[in-house]
Amino acid sequence: MTEKFADELAAVLDKQLGRVQPSGLELRGWRFDLHDLRLLEVGIKYSRLGGPYTSPSYKEDLGGEVFLHWNNNRYSSGKLDRHVLQEFATHWDLWQRTAYTDEDGPELAEPYNPPEIPLEDAGVYPIIQGENRLPFTVLAQLQQGLVEQYGLHKMDARFKVTADRRIVRNSLGFAVDYRQTPVQIFAEAEDTFGEAFAEKRLPKPEEISHLINYVGEVTNYLRQEITLPATGRLPIILAPAVTEAFLAQFLLHNLQGSLVANRQSAFAIGDFQEKRQVFRPDLALVVDGTRPMRAGSYRCTAEGVATGRIELIRGGRLQTPILSRKYAKRLGMVPTPVPGAFLLEVPMVESLEALYARVPRCLVVHSVLGLHTQDASSGIFSLTADQCLWVESGEIKGKVKAVIAGNFFAALASKETLFAKSAWDDNPACLFVADVAK
Amino acid sequence: MERPVRGLTERLRVDVHNDVVERARRVAAELNCGYILRLQDKKETLVNINNGRTEEIATGSLVGMGVQVFTAEGFSGFASSDLVSAQAVEDLLKRAFTLARYAKEAGGEMSRALFGLAPHQERRILPLRYPYGSLGLDRVEQELGAINKELQSLDQRLSVRTIHRLVDEEWRIARHDGTDVVFNTPRAFVYNTFTAKEGQETATTFANIPGSDLAVLLDPEFRQRLMKRSRKAAQLAVALLSAGRIKSGHYKLVIDYPLAKGLAHEAFGHAAETDGMETSILGRNGRMRVGEQVASSIVSIIDGPVEGDYAYQPISANGIPRETVTIVENGVLKAGLADLFSAEAAGVPVTGAGRVESCHHLPLARMTNIRIQVANPYPVEKPFEDLTPADLYELLRKYNLMEPGEEVLYLSGFQGGQVNPAFGNFVFNCSGIYRLGEKPVLYRGAIFSGQILSALQAVIAGLGPIQIDAMGTCGKLFQGVPSSGGSHYFLVLKADEEITIGGEAQ
Numbered sequence: 003m004t005e006k007f008a009d010e011l012a013a014v015l016d017k018q019l020g021r022v023q024p025s026g027l028e029l030r031g032w033r034f035d036l037h038d039l040r041l042l043e044v045g046i047k048y049s050r051l052g053g054p055y056t057s058p059s060y061k062e063d064l065g066g067e068v069f070l071h072w073n074n075n076r077y078s079s080g081k082l083d084r085h086v087l088q089e090f091a092t093h094w095d096l097w098q099r100t101a102y103t104d105e106d107g108p109e110l111a112e113p114y115n116p117p118e119i120p121l122e123d124a125g126v127y128p129i130i131q132g133e134n135r136l137p138f139t140v141l142a143q144l145q146q147g148l149v150e151q152y153g154l155h156k157m158d159a160r161f162k163v164t165a166d167r168r169i170v171r172n173s174l175g176f177a178v179d180y181r182q183t184p185v186q187i188f189a190e191a192e193d194t195f196g197e198a199f200a201e202k203r204l205p206k207p208e209e210i211s212h213l214i215n216y217v218g219e220v221t222n223y224l225r226q227e228i229t230l231p232a233t234g235r236l237p238i239i240l241a242p243a244v245t246e247a248f249l250a251q252f253l254l255h256n257l258q259g260s261l262v263a264n265r266q267s268a269f270a271i272g273d274f275q276e277k278r279q280v281f282r283p284d285l286a287l288v289v290d291g292t293r294p295m296r297a298g299s300y301r302c303t304a305e306g307v308a309t310g311r312i313e314l315i316r317g318g319r320l321q322t323p324i325l326s327r328k329y330a331k332r333l334g335m336v337p338t339p340v341p342g343a344f345l346l347e348v349p350m351v352e353s354l355e356a357l358y359a360r361v362p363r364c365l366v367v368h369s370v371l372g373l374h375t376q377d378a379s380s381g382i383f384s385l386t387a388d389q390c391l392w393v394e395s396g397e398i399k400g401k402v403k404a405v406i407a408g409n410f411f412a413a414l415a416s417k418e419t420l421f422a423k424s425a426w427d428d429n430p431a432c433l434f435v436a437d438v439a440k
Numbered sequence: 441m442e443r444p445v446r447g448l449t450e451r452l453r454v455d456v457h458n459d460v461v462e463r464a465r466r467v468a469a470e471l472n473c474g475y476i477l478r479l480q481d482k483k484e485t486l487v488n489i490n491n492g493r494t495e496e497i498a499t500g501s502l503v504g505m506g507v508q509v510f511t512a513e514g515f516s517g518f519a520s521s522d523l524v525s526a527q528a529v530e531d532l533l534k535r536a537f538t539l540a541r542y543a544k545e546a547g548g549e550m551s552r553a554l555f556g557l558a559p560h561q562e563r564r565i566l567p568l569r570y571p572y573g574s575l576g577l578d579r580v581e582q583e584l585g586a587i588n589k590e591l592q593s594l595d596q597r598l599s600v601r602t603i604h605r606l607v608d609e610e611w612r613i614a615r616h617d618g619t620d621v622v623f624n625t626p627r628a629f630v631y632n633t634f635t636a637k638e639g640q641e642t643a644t645t646f647a648n649i650p651g652s653d654l655a656v657l658l659d660p661e662f663r664q665r666l667m668k669r670s671r672k673a674a675q676l677a678v679a680l681l682s683a684g685r686i687k688s689g690h691y692k693l694v695i696d697y698p699l700a701k702g703l704a705h706e707a708f709g710h711a712a713e714t715d716g717m718e719t720s721i722l723g724r725n726g727r728m729r730v731g732e733q734v735a736s737s738i739v740s741i742i743d744g745p746v747e748g749d750y751a752y753q754p755i756s757a758n759g760i761p762r763e764t765v766t767i768v769e770n771g772v773l774k775a776g777l778a779d780l781f782s783a784e785a786a787g788v789p790v791t792g793a794g795r796v797e798s799c800h801h802l803p804l805a806r807m808t809n810i811r812i813q814v815a816n817p818y819p820v821e822k823p824f825e826d827l828t829p830a831d832l833y834e835l836l837r838k839y840n841l842m843e844p845g846e847e848v849l850y851l852s853g854f855q856g857g858q859v860n861p862a863f864g865n866f867v868f869n870c871s872g873i874y875r876l877g878e879k880p881v882l883y884r885g886a887i888f889s890g891q892i893l894s895a896l897q898a899v900i901a902g903l904g905p906i907q908i909d910a911m912g913t914c915g916k917l918f919q920g921v922p923s924s925g926g927s928h929y930f931l932v933l934k935a936d937e938e939i940t941i942g943g944e945a946q
Contacts, residue, residue, distance in 0.1 A: 048718050053549030054781040054802070055715060057508055057516040058539035061800050064522060081500035084522045100485065100577050102494045132538060138546040156719070193719050193862035264490045265599040266635040268642050372887055375856035375869035379635055379642040382685070384942035386867045386889040388860055403865070405688060405889055405942035437944050439688035 004038035031071035033172035035304035045160040108327030111306025121182035123203035137161035152218030228400035242427035259329030281318040298343025381411030408436035454612035463526035509536035514550030559618035570654035572608035613759035636677035643680035647673035650750035650911035668825035698854035698910035700927030702868035706857035713805035714786035721864035735896030756792035757803035810925040814902030829880035894938035904929030
C-alpha cells in the first residue's frame, strides 16, 4: 500500500519533469518523505486505566512532506496526505501558486545507500493488531509496583507503540525505504515526578523495574517537604532529564543553522569559522543517529542527508551549526544530520551520589516550570524549580521549592561545573552554582 | 472586498460526509454502543520571511476522522484514520469497540455520561471578510515582506523573522443519539520575532496580531496595531542588550494584558478545568470548591468563545455548545470549565469545554478566550500600544496607586507559562521588566512565579479598557490548541510572599 502510493506519486511527479506549466513554471526536481503510521496507545489517568480521557486508541495515518524544485530558483513545500493522489490536480495547482524564490535553494541528494541502522522490533506489530496486550500488562505492572513497593496511589501513565514505514525518494533516483517501531512509556506518580522510556523497541523487564524504582524512590523523597534552608548563590544539580532539557533549550536552539545564518542565535557564523572557544576545553556536544534501536536514530533526513555521528562542539569550540542543505549552501558548509539524539561528552564522576560528596549542601532539581519560556539566545535562565531535593552532607533532607536563576552558557564554560554519569540516560547530571530564592 | 462570504447556509467541505455519518449510526446500532464521531477538514498556509528573504511558504491539509466508542456498560475505545469513507468509519467503529472490550478485560474505567445527552443539531459558521484563498500568495508574500523590511530597518542590530499562518478548519461532530453539528474554527496571525545582537549580548522579543482571517494582514486597523506593537518589541529587544538583571524577590507589580492572560490561563484557568479536579487546588475531594472566595473581591474571570478571536470554538469536541462561563465572580468561585466526562464528578454543570488538537486526539477540558475583569477600573485615554513605561508611571501616580519613591516593577511582554494545578504552582515569563519612576529603568525579563490562590488575591486594581487578543498555544497533555485572552490594559498586584520574581540573589 505504502510502496504503491510512493510509486504512483513518484510517477506523477516524474511525468511533470521538464514540462512548462501554464503558470510558466517548469519542474526541475522533486523529493518526498512519506510515513505510513499505525499506532496503539493505552493510558492511565488518576490511576484508572482506559477512561474517557485515556481510551485505548488506534490511529492510522499516511502523510509526509513534498518539496518541488522549479526553474528560476523557485521552490514549493507542501504536506502530503493520503488524498494527494486522488486530488492531484488541486494540489499541483496549489503547489505552483505557493512557489517562492530562494537563491539558497537546496540541491537534491544524489543516489546512495545510507547506513543500515536496526530500528525495527517485530514484537510491536502483534500489539498494534491487538494480538498481544503488553501495554495493558505493563501499565498494570507499573501501577502495582508503585502501590506495593512505594505506597504511591495516584499514577498517570501511557504506553504508545508505533509502526512506521518510511519512504524517502527524489527525482535523481535517491530511494530509501525502511521500517521503524518507536515505543514510548511514561509514568508519573502523585502529580510529582515522572520518567519516560523511549526507544525503537519494546522494553526489557529491567527497564520496567527501573521505571518503577526511579519514579517510586524520587517521588517518595519529594513527598517529604521541608522549608528551603538557604538562599543566595548555591550549588544546584540538574538531574539528567533536566540537563538534557536545558541543553535542548539553550544549546541546540542556538546551533540551528537558520538562526546562525540570520543572526538570531547566540553564535555567529564567524564563531564557527574560527572555531571559537565558547565552553570549557574538555566539553563536546555530539549528534548521533546511528545507535541501533535508539529513539533518536534514523537512516537519513527528509533531504536525504545520511545519519551519522558528528561533533557540533569539540574541545569547547564551535565546530558546525546544524545545517540543512539550504543553510549548508548559504554558509558554504557541509549539511549535517539532524539531532534526533544529542550527547554531552565531558569528564564525569560515577554517580549522582558522587556529586553530593563534592559539595556540603545543594539543591537537586528534578523538575522546572517554564523552561520553554526562556530567551534561549541569551543563555540566561530564571525558573521555578517546583520539584527539588535538598541535600546536606550527602544526605537527602527533603523536598523544597525554589526559584533558580543563572546563565547556562557560563555554567558550561566553567571548569568548576561537575557532571555525573547516569546508567539510564543519554546525558549527565550537572552541578554548578546559581542564584536560589524562595 | 468587505463582504461576508460565509453564512449559516453555506456548504462546508465536511458536509459531504453524510454517508459516513449514516454508516456510523447503523453500525453502532448493530454493536449496541454509543459513540462520538469527529470529522475534521483543515487547510493551512504558512509563510516565513526572515530578514527580508522568503524562507518558506508551506501548505498543508488534514482530512480525517476519529471515533470514540462507549459500550453500553461505559467502557471506551478510540480509533482514528486519515481515510474518510463509509467503509472506513465502519472499520474504525469496530476497532474502537474491540479496544473498549480490552479496556473492560483490563478492569478499565467506565463512563456512561455520553448516554444521558439530548440530541443536538446546529450549524455555526463564522462569516469572514477575507477568508482562506481570497488573496493570492504573491500579495501575501509582498505584504509580509514589506512588514519585515520596515521593521528590520529600525536598527542594524536587529534581525526580524515574520511568520504568517492562516488556517481554514472545519469540524463535524456526530453522535449515536442523532447529534450532528457543523462548525468552523478559522484562525490567523502575523507574528514577528526580534533578535537584537551586539558583541556577545543577545535578546529576543515578540509582537503579533491574531484573528480569524486575512484581515490580520489586510485590515488597516490590524496592520497599524501590529506595527505599533512590533516597533515597541523591536526597541525593547535593542534596549535589553544593555539591561541588567533584577534582584529576585517579592515586589509590587504591574503586568500588561498579555501577561494578565498568562495569569488567568496558567494561574487559574487550568485549575478550573474539571478533568483535573480530583487533584486541582480548586477542588476538594474531587468536587469544585464553588462558593468559596478564591480571589480579591474586585476580580472576575470569564472564559468563552468570541467571534473573530484566534481561539474561537463555538461547539465542543463532544458536540455540545460551548458556553461563556463566569468562573470567578467578585472573587467567588462560581463555575468550572466542564466537559462531558468530568462535570458531574466535579459537581458543576457541563459547559462544553471539551477540545481536541485534531481528530486523532481525545478531548480534554480546555479554555478558549479567558480574561480577567476588575471592578471599577481606572480609565486610560491612550490606546495600549501608545503607552510607555513613563506614561504608566504617570497613571499610577495620578490614581494614587503608587507612592513617590515606592518600588514598583512593570512586567512587559508575555513569553509563555506553565502550571502544576495539583500543587497550585504557576510560572510565566516576560520579555522585560521596568523599575517604574520618572525615568523607568529596564532589566532583563525574569520568571514570575506564584501560588494560584495568592496571585488573584493580590490584584488591587485594573487600568484601562479590556483587551483580549493575547494569543498563544496551550500544550496541555501534549495537545496543542489555540488559546487567547487578556484583561484591562494593566493589572496592579500588591507585593506578596507567595509571588516571586526570579533573578539574581539579593
